[in-house]
Amino acid sequence: MAMNERYSRQVLFSGIGKEGQAKIRSKHVLIIGAGALGSGSAEVLTRAGVGKITIIDRDYVEASNLQRQQLYTEEDVAEKLPKAAAAEKRLRAINSDVEVVSIIGDATPELLEELVVNVDVMMDATDNFETRMAMNDVSQKYKVPWIYGACVGSFGMTFSIIPGKTPCLNCLLRSIPLQGMTCDTGGIISPAVQMVIAHQTAEALKMLVEDWNAVRTSFVSFDLWRNQYTSLKMSKAKFAGCLSCGEERSYPYLDQENMTKTTVLCGRDTVQIRPSTAGEISLERLAGQLSSLGYAVKGNPYLVSVEMGEERMVIFQDGRALIHGTKDLTHAKSVYQRILG
């Protein structure tokens, strides 16, 4: 296809130009997650003509994804295609100029350290803070910028993280939020997804054309239903004692010790999950959220039991959970993080 024509409108845009387009063409973007944010980011960047896109995801396409995950079709659901595979197929059909690599699997710190080699920008499209904190450490260790993005309900947020320049995610959070709201507990509307994608991919394009002065320095959060839009100044947010980006850094989230522990329980079709940080979760609140979403929930003061399709998950107050009905560690972790973020 004639290159001139294909990217002509983007080249005409003063922020990109011919030079910028050539830079975009020479870059490699790593997208972590191929859900709602991953589908959207991947489509924008593929159409923009990025040289190489690597996309990783551990799940398969389900009917409840179709309302917002723009790369997938009913056929993908019927075939239970892994999201990474379905995404690759669609992205190749959109733009054959782009080298698309898909990886079906869990974005562990170990794998992220392998994948980040020769990557120019990492896009956050995950659904949990554990992977984000690992991305954040990888970003600092290998000096690759990444763009945090997340949404739930009509609410979303995004922040560009450039090693050596901006604060990092660990500066802001200091620990992993144990009961983060997820799309499976708080629902989600597609416009909130698209708004985060628009911010994230605009930032990515600025980075790919190396227009570093244009990169947004504020933390954006918005609520499309309540008509709120806030930009937080982050000039005071860098934390000197940060273990990910400070002087005495140890990259704590690349350490297996700090990872969610998954174990198959012997002789039972059950996986046990122990969260990386111990802490109490509010079982009453969790049970309320889940039953208002239509899940069959039972509980007592010590645990909540919820039926989720073919599996049953039992969650204890310290955040530990048993996933009954599977021996697949990756799948069990995915089920867990869907509910507990």
Place this chain on the structure above:
Amino acid sequence: MNKVLFFAHLRDAVGEEFLTVDAGGKTVAELKAELAAKYDLPKMDTVMTAVNEEFASNDEVIQDGDEIAFIPPVSGG
């Protein structure tokens, strides 16, 4: 007095978009603890705080007239 704004599920939990409270002289952590107890809010320690639209840490002291916003990090994607 201080205007305190709430985002995402915190707004639902409080039932108002903002509250007016007297938080002058308190730290962000103290205000979080007070509001968490009063409105039965979920875990507040990792909730991000803005004072006058600027990121603030938990030990920052709030001045009279400062506008506070609580923004819970969300994980959906």
